[in-house]
Amino acid sequence: MNAKENIYEKAAELIEKSKKTIVLTGAGISTESGIPDFRSPGTGLWEKMDPMEALSTRVLYNDPIKFYNNGFKILLSMKDAKPNKAHYILAQLEQEGLISGVITQNIDNLHQKAGSHKVFEVHGQTRTGSCINCGEVVSIDLLNSKVEKNEIPPKCDKCNGILRPDVVMFGDPMPEDFERAWREAESSDLMVVIGSSLTVSPVNFLPGLVKHLIIINKSETPEDRRADVVIRESASEALSTILAYLKIAKN
Numbered sequence: 001m002n003a004k005e006n007i008y009e010k011a012a013e014l015i016e017k018s019k020k021t022i023v024l025t026g027a028g029i030s031t032e033s034g035i036p037d038f039r040s041p042g043t044g045l046w047e048k049m050d051p052m053e054a055l056s057t058r059v060l061y062n063d064p065i066k067f068y069n070n071g072f073k074i075l076l077s078m079k080d081a082k083p084n085k086a087h088y089i090l091a092q093l094e095q096e097g098l099i100s101g102v103i104t105q106n107i108d109n110l111h112q113k114a115g116s117h118k119v120f121e122v123h124g125q126t127r128t129g130s131c132i133n134c135g136e137v138v139s140i141d142l143l144n145s146k147v148e149k150n151e152i153p154p155k156c157d158k159c160n161g162i163l164r165p166d167v168v169m170f171g172d173p174m175p176e177d178f179e180r181a182w183r184e185a186e187s188s189d190l191m192v193v194i195g196s197s198l199t200v201s202p203v204n205f206l207p208g209l210v211k212h213l214i215i216i217n218k219s220e221t222p223e224d225r226r227a228d229v230v231i232r233e234s235a236s237e238a239l240s241t242i243l244a245y246l247k248i249a250k251n
């Protein structure tokens, strides 16, 4: 057995021994599904557009035409993305009781599409929008149909307030799911970080709440030094190998 195999086996052992394991995913798990890494500069998507601006509350509220011509199109582009092997393995691990759930920084709905049930969407999601006045929730399709009819900003049918996507933009406070994710992390003894470089605050505080850490990410993270296992590999490759070491039928 070579050293490469050992880290996967060690990861599998940690997962099997842990009383409660929570997973934290970032953009890296969805790149294999064709979703660009939002918050990383230098990717093709952002050569023409600054995400900090295109997906900011400043543009959303002050220049809605610009928002619906730019940032909103990117949100819509995720609708047809399909989960990859990594998403399916996590759904399986939840079903087997080996992980308690997934905290995700992603807004692409791919964990749910793969069959995960307990998902904390700490940066919101692209399934719905809501009225900033009365809280009415609408589908993203309804929001989009209003935008296509040039109703910008789109208005609530109930109170005529402004509708907006339920995505956490730059400038927004963190949603309720973040509080829930915090409590989930606090009650876990192992966290598996997948495809996140742990640079976006306040999500990057979550690994600090958990005693044991497995990190699967292609590049370095600030938590690597205290992690039990660090795997520099794509999410699907790493998880497939770990899965092979897990004795799925638990005694």
Ligand SMILES: [Zn+2]
Pocket (backbone or CB within 6 Å): 131, 132, 133, 134, 135, 136, 156, 157, 158, 159, 160, 161
């Ligand atoms: Zn309303």
